[in-house]
Amino acid sequence: MLWVITILIALHILAGVFWAGSTFAIARSGGAGADALFGPQMGAATVTVLAGIGLFAILHRGPPGPMEHTLGLGALCAVVAAGVQGAMRKKNPLKGQRIAAALLFVTVLCMAIARYVH
Numbered sequence: 001m002l003w004v005i006t007i008l009i010a011l012h013i014l015a016g017v018f019w020a021g022s023t024f025a026i027a028r029s030g031g032a033g034a035d036a037l038f039g040p041q042m043g044a045a046t047v048t049v050l051a052g053i054g055l056f057a058i059l060h061r062g063p064p065g066p067m068e069h070t071l072g073l074g075a076l077c078a079v080v081a082a083g084v085q086g087a088m089r090k091k092n093p094l095k096g097q098r099i100a101a102a103l104l105f106v107t108v109l110c111m112a113i114a115r116y117v118h
């Protein structure tokens with residue numbers, strides 16, 4: 001089982017870093033590259049969310065505590081971020097990326113601190 005967790009965490013973090021990082025970069029550069037990067041961003045979002053669900057299912061069974069609530073808040077923000085990026089893609093991509101950047105900021109923070117929240 002350890003190898004499954006290792007692969008899932010590697011996929012989760014690699015894809016998550018690309019998704020969040022590209023979102024921050026586009027939001028800070030006036031929307032440059034938003035169109036070209038939309039596909040890769042949604043691909044990375046899919047891998048991140050699926051691997052995250054897998055990790056949660058393996059590592060966090062049983063009654064939820066502070067760590068699970070923190071991960072859950074981060075996950076919720078990530079899913080909303082993907083929805084906003086998709087929904088605002090045509091109308092106002094820069095605004096969509098900026099809102100998603102704020103949400104993914106919360107996600108990354110939650111993921112990073114979750115194990116230390118008691």
Ligand code: HEM
Pocket residue numbers: 012013016017019020048049051052053055056057059060071074075076078079104107108111112115
């Ligand atoms: C629906 C979306 C997401 C879900 C369900 C999710 C779920 C999880 C779970 C279950 C873990 C494992 C915690 C443990 O070690 O027990 C984790 C770790 C982590 N996640 Fe996510 N995650 C999501 C989105 C993201 C995103 C967008 C990022 C952006 C970079 C991210 C970054 C991380 C990092 C860096 C860790 C490692 C934390 C550590 O080992 O201390 N996650 N996530």
